[in-house]
Amino acid sequence: MKKAIMALILFVPLLAPAAEAVPFEKYFVDRTMRIDVFHTGNAQEELFTIDRVIQEGPWAGNPRRLIVPFELGRYLLRVSDVASGTLIYTKGFDSYFGEYKTTEPGVNGVKKTFSESLLIPFPKNKVRMEVLLRDRENRPLPLFSSEIDPSDMFIVRETPVRGVRVIEQVKNGPPATKVDLVILGEGYTEADWNKFREDLARFSGYLLDAEPYRTYRDRFNITGLLKPSAESGCDEPSYGSFRNTALGASFDSFGSERYMLSDDNRAWRDVAGRVPYDAVMIMVNTARYGGGGIYNLYCTFSSDNQWQQYLCLHEFGHSFTGLADEYYTSAVAYNEFYPAGIEPLEPNITALLDPKNLKWKELMTKKTAVPTLWEKAAYEAMEKAYQKKRGEMNEKIAALKRAGAPQAEIDALQAQSEEMSRRNGLEVNAFFKKSRFQGKVGAFEGAGYAAKGLYRPMLDCIMFSRGLRPYCKICEAAVASTIRYYSE
Ligand SMILES: [Zn+2]
Numbered sequence: 001m002k003k004a005i006m007a008l009i010l011f012v013p014l015l016a017p018a019a020e021a022v023p024f025e026k027y028f029v030d031r032t033m034r035i036d037v038f039h040t041g042n043a044q045e046e047l048f049t050i051d052r053v054i055q056e057g058p059w060a061g062n063p064r065r066l067i068v069p070f071e072l073g074r075y076l077l078r079v080s081d082v083a084s085g086t087l088i089y090t091k092g093f094d095s096y097f098g099e100y101k102t103t104e105p106g107v108n109g110v111k112k113t114f115s116e117s118l119l120i121p122f123p124k125n126k127v128r129m130e131v132l133l134r135d136r137e138n139r140p141l142p143l144f145s146s147e148i149d150p151s152d153m154f155i156v157r158e159t160p161v162r163g164v165r166v167i168e169q170v171k172n173g174p175p176a177t178k179v180d181l182v183i184l185g186e187g188y189t190e191a192d193w194n195k196f197r198e199d200l201a202r203f204s205g206y207l208l209d210a211e212p213y214r215t216y217r218d219r220f221n222i223t224g225l226l227k228p229s230a231e232s233g234c235d236e237p238s239y240g241s242f243r244n245t246a247l248g249a250s251f252d253s254f255g256s257e258r259y260m261l262s263d264d265n266r267a268w269r270d271v272a273g274r275v276p277y278d279a280v281m282i283m284v285n286t287a288r289y290g291g292g293g294i295y296n297l298y299c300t301f302s303s304d305n306q307w308q309q310y311l312c313l314h315e316f317g318h319s320f321t322g323l324a325d326e327y328y329t330s331a332v333a334y335n336e337f338y339p340a341g342i343e344p345l346e347p348n349i350t351a352l353l354d355p356k357n358l359k360w361k362e363l364m365t366k367k368t369a370v371p372t373l374w375e376k377a378a379y380e381a382m383e384k385a386y387q388k389k390r391g392e393m394n395e396k397i398a399a400l401k402r403a404g405a406p407q408a409e410i411d412a413l414q415a416q417s418e419e420m421s422r423r424n425g426l427e428v429n430a431f432f433k434k435s436r437f438q439g440k441v442g443a444f445e446g447a448g449y450a451a452k453g454l455y456r457p458m459l460d461c462i463m464f465s466r467g468l469r470p471y472c473k474i475c476e477a478a479v480a481s482t483i484r485y486y487s488e
Contacts, residue, residue, distance in 0.1 A: 024063035024121065027081055027088045031122035032056040033155075034273065035129065035148070036266065039097040040113040043106045046097070048131055048144035051115065054156040059121045060180040060276030062486050066090075066121070069485060072322040072345050073295050074098045075131055076140045077118055082126040082147060089120050092322070093296035096263055102337055103254045115265040123150050136339050161270040167197065167224035169204050175276040178221045179486040181207075182277040184268060185226040186247040186300075187234045187285035193226070199283055199303045200224035206309045207316065211470060212480040219487040227271050233286050234260070239401035247271065249284050249300060253292060256332060257394050260290035260300045268298070278486050279320050281312070288414075289421070293318030306418055307425075307466055314462050321482045323475050324349045326456040326464035328446045329383040331391070338448050347478040348463060349447040352455050358443060360457050360474045365440040372442030374459060375435055380451070382431060386424045393417045425467045432460045441473055 036051040066089045073092030080087050097114040100106045118129070126149050132140035172178055183203060188196045204224075208217045227246040235242045235250035238257055248264025251257060262268055262282060272280055280298035284290075289307060293299035293315035301311035317323040324346035325332075338344050343351045343359075350359055355370045364370075397417065400410050432438060437459045447456035447464075456464060461472035471479060 021064055022066040022086070022088050024066065027086075027125070028059070028063075028121035028123055030058050032059050032273075032276065033120050033122045033148075033150070034269065035118040035120070036269075037116050037118060038113050039095060039116050040111060041097070041101070042109050042111045043101045044109060046101070046133070046143070050146060052156055053148065053152070053154070054273075055122060056119075056160075056273045058175055058276045060175045060278045061121065062488075063121070063176050064488075065485055068092055070322070070482075071138075074134050075143075076134070077120070078130045078132065079120050079123070080128045080130075081123075082128055088123075088127070091296065093118075094294045094322075095297060096261060096265075096294065099254065099294065114263060117265060117269050123148070125150065134345075137342055138345055160274050161227070163227055164271050164274050165193075165226045165228075166274060167200060167226075168221075169200055169224050170208070170220055170222035172218050172221055175221065175278075177487055178219055179216075179483055180221045180276050180278045181223070181281065182272050182275060182279070183222060183224050183281045183283050184247060184271055185224065185285065186249045186262070186268075186282050187229050187232050187243060187245045188226055189230070189232050190228040192232060192285060193228070195285070196224070196226050199285070203281070203283060203301075203303075203308075203312050206312050210313055212476050212483065216480065216483045216487070219483055223275050223277075225271050225274055234284050236288070236401075238398045241401065247282060249282060251288065251290050257398070258290045259292050260284060260302070261292045261294075262298075262300065279316075281316065281319075289418075291315040295319060295322040306422060309468060310462060310466050313471075314466075317463055317471065317475060317479065321475070321479045322346060323463050323471075323478060324448050326447045326461050326472075328449050328451050328454070329380060329387060331387070332449050338450065338454060340453055344448060344454070346448075348457060348461070348472070348475050350443065350455050351453060352443055355443070360441065363441050363457070363473050363477065365442065368437075368440050368442040370443045371455060372437060372440070372444050374437050374444050375431075376444075376446060379431060380446075382427060386420075386427075389420060390417070390424075393420065421466075425465075428465050429467060432465075435459055 034054040034056050038049045038051055040047055068090045073094050075093050077091045079089040095116050128147050131144040133143040134140050183200055185196045204222045207213050229245040231243040233243045234245055237252045247262050247268045249262045251260050253259040253261040282298050282300040283303050286302045287304040289305045291301040291311040299315035299319035301315050397413050441457050443455040445455050447454040457474040458472035462469050463475055
């Protein structure tokens with residue numbers, strides 16, 4: 001009880017201003033202020049320092065929604081007008097560093113530095129920027145604070161990076177009333193230009209043909225941006241293979257072979273900043289299975305894998321809406337990603353601490369028991385067998401690559417691996433088709449990398465298993481409210 005009251009007291013000042021809209025013209029001009037920072041530390045301590053401040057083009061965000069209505073992200077950015085003390089902008093976000101903290105080196109005290117950028121509408125007057133970090137109980141506590149003077153002569157106003165090619169793929173209106181999505185090409189050379197155009201059209205189509213994006217398709221602007229790379233593909237450290245590419249994408253992030261991220265923040269920000277953007281996709285020119293998505297940062301996906309469509313929609317679910325992974329049988333690099341006994345912030349998983357007050361109770365299927373006792377043991381046995389085979393196969397491929405084996409031999413093994421993955425997909429589909437819980441909303445144990453103690457809303461969802469499947473009803477509703485936040 002005491003805990004609940006504490007949480008209430010701490011949350012009220014953050015949520016209160018949402019009732020009153022902040023007048024954009026009073027505090028901001030229609031430009032973007034990009035604040036580049038260094039974020040350093042480990043699981044025990046962390047600190048921010050400002051690198052530089054840059055003025056970029058028009059503000060992409062919604063000028064009518066300057067205070068974010070969602071309680072999401074490990075970090076919370078707050079901007080106040082110094083003269084009046086008024087809170088004028090907030091946004092929740094996650095970061096590469098935020099994930100690093102939960103990995104083994106981070107937990108063991110190894111410090112690392114990441115470059116990050118915080119984007120705010122360009123203020124007219126002096127502002128105080130604060131970054132808050134949520135503690136174990138998800139309470140946002142002060143971490144960093146600095147005053148920023150928009151008339152500072154050191155604010156960088158130089159011409160944007162040269163040599164970036166821009167394709168207006170979908171244009172529905174001004175940035176202030178639309179979701180402005182940029183799709184950045186990574187690992188495409190000058191000679192891959194036509195491939196980039198085709199891939200851009202294909203992935204724009206995947207997104208806008210899937211619900212709920214389809215319903216809101218006229219609320220999207222999509223721009224393709226390509227800074228050609230010197231070489232095709234991206235880095236694959238466990239294969240001993242490195243490529244000189246424009247945006248620095250790499251497999252094996254945090255040691256997880258299929259996790260593909262870019263830690264070259266400046267490189268991709270400089271390219272994205274050519275146009276106003278609310279959301280970023282990094283489309284990586286590779287056939288190897290991989291991707292990643294970090295809330296309000298970016299998502300990545302492979303352009304030519306059999307699961308490409310799934311990868312794009314699943315990873316975008318993380319980066320755009322802050323959806324949690326609902327799966328729990330694949331290995332991940334994190335340690336206790338969701339602390340036991342704490343309700344996660346994400347809309348699509350729950351610790352079920354108060355079963356009568358499920359966060360998705362409005363969408364529950366009538367007469368469904370909570371928790372919902374599904375065919376869990378049989379599913380786990382099937383997945384365990386596949387994960388073991390997949391692990392062995394990955395080891396084999398990596399060993400051959402490192403040993404410099406003939407390409408034909410590697411290709412044959414990779415084809416075998418993809419075929420194994422395809423069959424597993426069919427097996428999973430057949431399994432769910434048979435279940436009597438198909439299509440029902442309840443609380444299914446097994447979610448957020450945990451077999452016990454965390455629950456997902458439906459048997460299956462694109463955030464749970466691989467393949468051409470929709471978002472579950474809860475994820476779909478969360479994506480729809482994110483679209484509305486940017487556009488109305
Ligand atoms: Zn879902």
